[in-house]
Amino acid sequence: MVDFTIPEEIQMICRGLRSFLEKEVRPLEEQYKRYLEDERARLQDDGSLVPEFKSVLNHVRRRSADLGYYGMHMPPEVGGGGVSRVGMFYALREVFHHGLGLNVVVLSGPEGPSPMLLQFNEPQREKYLRPLVRGEMTTCFALTEPEAGSDIKNLKTRAEKKGDHYILNGMKTFITNAADADFAQVFAVTDPKTYKEHGYMGVTAFLVERDTPGYQVGKINRSLIDDGSQAELIFENCKIPKENVIGQEGMGFYVAMSWLGIGRLNIAAWSVGLAQYLLERCVEYANLRTAFGKPIGKYQHIRGMLAESAAELYAAEQMLLHASWKMDQGESVVDESSMAKWYATNMLYRMADRAVQIHGGMGVMKELPIERIFRFARILRIVEGTDEIQKETIAKSLEL
Ligand SMILES: Cc1cc2nc3c(=O)[nH]c(=O)nc-3n(C[C@H](O)[C@H](O)[C@H](O)COP(=O)(O)OP(=O)(O)OC[C@H]3O[C@@H](n4cnc5c(N)ncnc54)[C@H](O)[C@@H]3O)c2cc1C
Numbered sequence: 531m532v533d534f535t536i537p538e539e540i541q542m543i544c545r546g547l548r549s550f551l552e553k554e555v556r557p558l559e560e561q562y563k564r565y566l567e568d569e570r571a572r573l574q575d576d577g578s579l580v581p582e583f584k585s586v587l588n589h590v591r592r593r594s595a596d597l598g599y600y601g602m603h604m605p606p607e608v609g610g611g612g613v614s615r616v617g618m619f620y621a622l623r624e625v626f627h628h629g630l631g632l633n634v635v636v637l638s639g640p641e642g643p644s645p646m647l648l649q650f651n652e653p654q655r656e657k658y659l660r661p662l663v664r665g666e667m668t669t670c671f672a673l674t675e676p677e678a679g680s681d682i683k684n685l686k687t688r689a690e691k692k693g694d695h696y697i698l699n700g701m702k703t704f705i706t707n708a709a710d711a712d713f714a715q716v717f718a719v720t721d722p723k724t725y726k727e728h729g730y731m732g733v734t735a736f737l738v739e740r741d742t743p744g745y746q747v748g749k750i751n752r753s754l755i756d757d758g759s760q761a762e763l764i765f766e767n768c769k770i771p772k773e774n775v776i777g778q779e780g781m782g783f784y785v786a787m788s789w790l791g792i793g794r795l796n797i798a799a800w801s802v803g804l805a806q807y808l809l810e811r812c813v814e815y816a817n818l819r820t821a822f823g824k825p826i827g828k829y830q831h832i833r834g835m836l837a838e839s840a841a842e843l844y845a846a847e848q849m850l851l852h853a854s855w856k857m858d859q860g861e862s863v864v865d866e867s868s869m870a871k872w873y874a875t876n877m878l879y880r881m882a883d884r885a886v887q888i889h890g891g892m893g894v895m896k897e898l899p900i901e902r903i904f905r906f907a908r909i910l911r912i913v914e915g916t917d918e919i920q921k922e923t924i925a926k927s928l929e930l
Pocket residue numbers: 640670671672673674678679680681703704705706707753760909912913914915916917918919922
């Protein structure tokens with residue numbers, strides 16, 4: 531029998547998150563409205579976030595960690611809550627159902643703990659992983675380079691082994707949280723011959739501390755949503771002790787894949803939460819706004835857009851729920867996570883476009899959160915593998 535009942539412990543987590551968002555996060559959003567409504571107000575001249583806004587984000591992150599939410603997807607032995615993927619789907623949906631405010635840091639993203647870091651040995655877990663779960667440190671995942679985005683077989687960053695350490699040289703770009711991370715997870719070619727022959731082997735993941743000589747944050751990348759989050763990282767002759775290898779030498783991509791699969795499901799879950807938020811805003815507006823003597827929700831064109839949105843949202847939810855359940859059974863979800871990421875982000879993008887249309891002129895004005903979600907939705911179709919890369923993965927599973 532297939533049972534779609536949401537388990538009581540997951541319902542409890544969602545109720546707790548809702549209460550935290552309403553009682554603690556929303557008042558802060560009111561207090562710091564100036565930063566949330568105007569992206570220019572939150573950025574300094576170099577594109578980084580103003581310190582006050584950054585400290586509010588840190589406060590929300592730490593408070594969420596104190597309540598046990600921030601790193602709850604991690605296992606209890608590193609301070610997490612051991613919440614299942616199905617549980618995380620509902621939790622992420624709940625958090626993003628709140629919109630795009632300070633809630634974005636309530637559950638950890640690429641700046642926080644990921645299962646990839648379970649590869650750390652015990653002293654590293656104590657020094658880096660547990661503080662990450664507690665929200666006291668942040669990290670970043672540094673894979674992309676100017677000439678290697680989708681094409682991860684073209685990395686130029688190199689780490690050469692010299693006795694008991696490696697010498698790291700290279701550059702990364704578009705790295706989320708690079709400017710603030712206490713340490714970076716950096717992917718570098720350690721065996722150029724194997725890398726050239728196999729493409730996936732010969733790359734090693736390293737833990738690189740921010741204060742390592744030769745570690746430099748480059749320019750901040752300005753994006754469509756100007757959240758001051760992405761930046762370049764430059765490594766010049768950084769000396770990395772061999773203990774800082776994450777997982778096995780030469781197997782960095784396999785380590786990375788453990789992160790990307792979950793990252794794709796997370797982004798799909800954000801999309802479902804945001805889509806739910808948009809649908810509710812649209813229905814409210816369609817009932818409220820009148821044109822030619824009646825609410826616009828009575829017009830067939832508007833009703834059609836809303837009906838399509840509701841059906842697509844339902845489809846994305848079910849896909850994601852099934853992929854999450856499958857992952858909880860220990861099964862591979864490489865294809866399903868690509869399908870869910872591609873479908874859910876495109877569903878959100880279509881819905882955000884309709885939301886702008888339904889709100890008319892107000893849809894593109896900064897007074898409402900709609901236009902920002904529209905811009906954010908566009909970005910989600912690029913990160914963690916573009917639409918085309920997801921479709922390539924799906925096509926491969928069809929044995930084309
Ligand atoms: C907001 C943001 C945050 C990011 N955060 C991080 C991060 O924290 N860490 C990190 O390492 N990276 C990060 N990235 C980088 C991101 O992963 C890459 O931008 C993404 O993988 C695409 O790579 P690219 O930009 O080089 O585009 P390209 O790979 O150059 O792609 C250009 C176009 O070609 C298409 N294309 C490429 N190859 C194929 C193919 N085989 N078949 C069909 N079409 C193809 C792409 O789909 C795309 O349409 C971030 C990017 C953004 C925008």
